[in-house]
Amino acid sequence: MNHTITTQLSNGTATFSVDPSLYPLDALYGAAYIFIDRCFVFLDKDEAGRVVVSLSPKKGPADEPTLQSWAGEFGNELLSCAWRHQISAQNRQVLEQVTSLALAGAMGPPSLDDLSNFDFSSQPLEDPLGIAMSWEEKYKKKTPAAAAGTPAVAAPEAVKP
Amino acid sequence: MNLQLPALAPRLDVTTQAFFRFRQVGKKVLITNYEGFWALLTPEEFERYATGTVQPGTPLHQRLTDNNFFKATYDTRKAADRLWQRRQALTQGPNLHLLIVTLRCNESCVYCHASRAGMDQVETDMSRETAERSIDLILQSPNPNLTIEFQGGEPLVAFDVVKHAIAYANEKNKTAGKQLEFTMVTNMSLMDEEKLEYLLANRVQLCTSVDGPEHLHDGQRKLPGASAHMAATKWIKRINQAYADRGLDPTLYRVEALLTTTRDSLPLWKEIVDTYVDLGCRALFLRPVDPFGWVDKTARRVEYPREDFLEYYRNAVDYMVELNLKGVQVLERYAAIFLSKFFGNDPNFLDLRSPAGAGIGCLAFNYDGKVFTCDEGRMLHEMGDSSFLLGNVTGSSFKDIVSHPTVRSMVLASNLDGQPDCINCTYNPYCGTQSTHNHKKFGSVFGRARESTICAVHKGIQDYLFERISTDDPKVLDIFQKWTTSRPRTHFLQPPTA
């Protein structure tokens, strides 16, 4: 039988190989990361392209039930990360909106201190198309001297009489 | 009755229904939608709904239409209003601010949540300057309603700091103009008439711990040389009397008491309820133990499987309903919170909402000036894990604190619309998760709902409540409606100072 995760408990290390076509790499990293305070985590790739995960104890030998529980928990966490990865992509908009709402709500509107700390000295954004200009400013009749300096991107029909 | 979904599958017609989730509850099927409307259906009614054969003009069709379960008549405005009722608290900023005025405590409890210090460890008292800087930050919260909760350790041990903080906050609030409330969580054993007079005069709401009958309470809360239970109950009665003497409505103004359910509590559900009723308390909060503070070390003594907790919970609440039927007014807080949510009046309980309140609805200010997302984050710090530390009252601005990356992660992680399991759960619109708990139990703020004891408790309580609702007993429904009534305790608001 071809398991998606096969576990070997040898030399005090739990080793699994994971089929990367079933689990996104982000989910694998996410699952592996939560184990780093409990054990040393190594990720590798075998010849068949499967990701090999090894969990070994940080101090002293780990008994078989511990290794088995690490392996089992890794499988659960991996599935959870993979599913969450999918949900986050599907619900991205609502998650981002609610998060922004909550953080903006917690921070409140900008205060006078925020405004006084704001750096007004920086150059305004470049606006070659005149998007930020008022209609009058953008399309007003130019003096010949000014018209000579009209940028090439200005709408030519607008400056015709 | 078991839902026969495979048998239903060939006849399913998913073109008429608006988005819904479903779950078997007792003999009925509960359906809920995204915004939180619900309906309890018989299996036959559910079959008609699932197969798109509900006849227009029938009471079932009307009920489902009224609750936004059909695509054709989906009322977006109604859905948005209901959703906004739930979400609006998110826009207001932190309301609850815990001030840990000391870690010292004169009691030692088997489940101590506070990572207490011995009475000689005066270095764990908050300084006046730290209290002032904390209050300066608190008053910067955009929320117009602020509650400052004095906690410990035992806050009466550092009563001078409490008094200084109250005076300073009231003074500063003359410019800030917030609606300010003070509460104190105390074991009462260091209370005396002078302190009480000060607390009453300054409208400080008092909350204490009562774990149940004397033998249970004193078995888990040790007060050297005395009975912790007697100390607490003596002052509960005295304070309730003082409220009445001041002409305050005795049905509204009473000392609030909390209990922590340990393994020893489980068979004593009736005695626990009776103790509260005898003390004149009108509410119990049947909370399970959590993995913070000392519980880790004493887990073998206090922990239990959550099925056992749920059996205890059902027994206790059944008994409270029975008492209510006899005219005794007592409610269970978890039930009241969930029922309020079911009936469309979300009380914004910070641990039971999505996203949860840590960092955006509450902050914890430790005795040493360190600021945390919540009390649990602070307790983890005392246990050596500073993952939920946001800054310091002397070096961080309010905005630095609430926009800290940890807060952002917690907001994302506690949004049930991003969580496996919760995303499909019928209770999604009413539920919440706790990132600190997940971090402690699973090593990540996301956790895994299906293995989480918090999820087991939330699911079990909601199952119980919907089961009771599904029996359509008008007397029980009437009691449940009463439990959702919330009357503001305006006496505890500080008088306007401007």
Ligand code: SF4
């Ligand atoms: S925490 Fe559990 S009960 Fe609550 S929504 Fe998630 S899965 Fe459902």
